[in-house]
Amino acid sequence: xxxxxxxxxxxxxxxxxxxxxxxxxxxxxxxxxxxxxxxxxxxxxxxxxxxxxxxxxxxxxxxxxxxxxxxxxxxxxxxxxxxxxxxxxxxxxxxxxxxxxxxxxxxxxxxxxxxxxxxxxxxxxxxxxxxxxxxxxxxxxxxxxxxxxxxxxxxxxxxxxx
Amino acid sequence: xxxxxxxxxxxxxxxxxxxxxxxxxxxxxxxxxxxxxxxxxxxxxxxxxxxxxxxxxxxxxxxxxxxxxxxxxxxxxxxxxxxxxxxxxxxxxxxxxxxxxxxxxxxxxxxxxxxxxx
Amino acid sequence: xxxxxxxxxxxxxxxxxxxxxxxxxxxxxxxxxxxxxxxxxxxxxxxxxxxxxxxxxxxxxxxxxxxxxxxxxxxxxxxxxxxxxxxxxxxxxxxxxxxxxxxxxxxxxxxxxxxxxx
Numbered sequence: 001x002x003x004x005x006x007x008x009x010x011x012x013x014x015x016x017x018x019x020x021x022x023x024x025x026x027x028x029x030x031x032x033x034x035x036x037x038x039x040x041x042x043x044x045x046x047x048x049x050x051x052x053x054x055x056x057x058x059x060x061x062x063x064x065x066x067x068x069x070x071x072x073x074x075x076x077x078x079x080x081x082x083x084x085x086x087x088x089x090x091x092x093x094x095x096x097x098x099x100x101x102x103x104x105x106x107x108x109x110x111x112x113x114x115x116x117x118x119x120x121x122x123x124x125x126x127x128x129x130x131x132x133x134x135x136x137x138x139x140x141x142x143x144x145x146x147x148x149x150x151x152x153x154x155x156x157x158x159x160x161x162x
Numbered sequence: 163x164x165x166x167x168x169x170x171x172x173x174x175x176x177x178x179x180x181x182x183x184x185x186x187x188x189x190x191x192x193x194x195x196x197x198x199x200x201x202x203x204x205x206x207x208x209x210x211x212x213x214x215x216x217x218x219x220x221x222x223x224x225x226x227x228x229x230x231x232x233x234x235x236x237x238x239x240x241x242x243x244x245x246x247x248x249x250x251x252x253x254x255x256x257x258x259x260x261x262x263x264x265x266x267x268x269x270x271x272x273x274x275x276x277x278x279x280x
Numbered sequence: 281x282x283x284x285x286x287x288x289x290x291x292x293x294x295x296x297x298x299x300x301x302x303x304x305x306x307x308x309x310x311x312x313x314x315x316x317x318x319x320x321x322x323x324x325x326x327x328x329x330x331x332x333x334x335x336x337x338x339x340x341x342x343x344x345x346x347x348x349x350x351x352x353x354x355x356x357x358x359x360x361x362x363x364x365x366x367x368x369x370x371x372x373x374x375x376x377x378x379x380x381x382x383x384x385x386x387x388x389x390x391x392x393x394x395x396x397x398x
Contacts (some may be wrong), residue, residue: 017212020322022321022324022325023325023328027356028192028193028194029194031192031193031194031226031353032190032192032194032224032351032353032355032374033352033355033356033373034352035192036320036351036352037320037321037324037350037352038321040320040350040352041319041320041321044319053255053258055308056224057226057255057259060192060193060226061226064193064227064228067193068193083321113376120227121227121230121231121262121263122226122227124262124263124286125209125227125259125262128197128262129262189374
């Protein structure tokens with residue numbers, strides 16, 4: 001990934017067949033629409049139902065964290081979302097131009113209070129349900145990459161219950 | 163049994179059943195509308211002072227972490243004891259989120275309202 | 281449980297993607313997609329563009345999308361149309377179809393007035 005947060009050329013050509021990029025506003029009213037649009041697209045990319053559910057939930061949590069922390073609750077700020085299939089994975093990238101606070105930098109081993117704060121539980125969901133979660137500070141914001149296998153392994157059910 | 167006005171589309175119905183407040187939640191609950199659910203439920207609790215809160219989630223196909231936080235706050239308002247609040251008719255996605263949050267044990271989870279009101 | 285609308289697999293094939301503000305430098309722009317593209321993620325940027333530009337040539341398609349079965353399409357269609365008029369004519373995208381219908385008719389009337397220059 002380049003400094004500006006764009007995919008590298010080889011990555012871009014591989015991703016280009018099944019990838020969409022949209023810009024959305026940091027508007028909580030849009031969360032449901034964006035989530036459902038991406039869930040539907042993930043299904044059409046071959047993600048199974050559990051994968052689509054996980055993708056939708058994690059995208060929602062990541063967007064909510066951007067609105068809450070990167071943009072301090074302000075609406076009307078830009079969030080660039082790229083989503084699509086890359087081989088056997090479904091990959092999402094969220095770019096914001098906010099505070100640049102890296103949630104990972106302040107992350108501790110999960111404690112009870114994390115579960116009870118929306119942002120805390122959101123991060124826990126990302127790490128439990130996605131196969132990749134990467135925060136990359138940009139000079140003027142943050143790039144979050146999340147990925148999940150399109151097909152859920154039978155062990156995913158067991159993993160969620162541990 | 164007495165029907166109550168809820169003041170929000172998110173609560174499809176609310177009634178008192180022998181000092182127990184039974185509400186039916188409706189819709190996808192996320193950061194956009196969880197504050198509205200929170201306010202409506204807290205208002206009902208403050209006015210009705212129920213001995214138990216029963217939340218029927220059969221019409222809730224999606225919740226996010228902010229909605230879970232509302233449920234936790236309602237449990238605290240009810241006095242934290244597990245028997246003071248029950249969630250019923252959980253759809254798989256909501257049940258899954260509660261399990262990820264390891265909160266499926268702090269709430270009473272019942273199959274349906276009748277089960278929660280036994 | 282919500283159903284996810286299906287479209288033909290061939291529609292997935294996309295030559296490239298248009299990256300958003302701040303990510304545009306050096307990327308390969310994809311073909312612009314239309315408002316009535318069956319893939320919501322393709323239609324949404326087109327709807328936003330039409331609203332930002334108050335493009336009257338696209339207004340008819342936006343009004344049609346108010347009747348989409350897809351909530352994301354309806355949400356962004358009304359968002360774009362509000363930019364033309366600063367009014368939603370009472371259209372609420374998450375309401376049932378029967379409750380949206382009167383507002384859709386008001387939007388159709390608005391469109392006719394624009395087309396007739398009245």
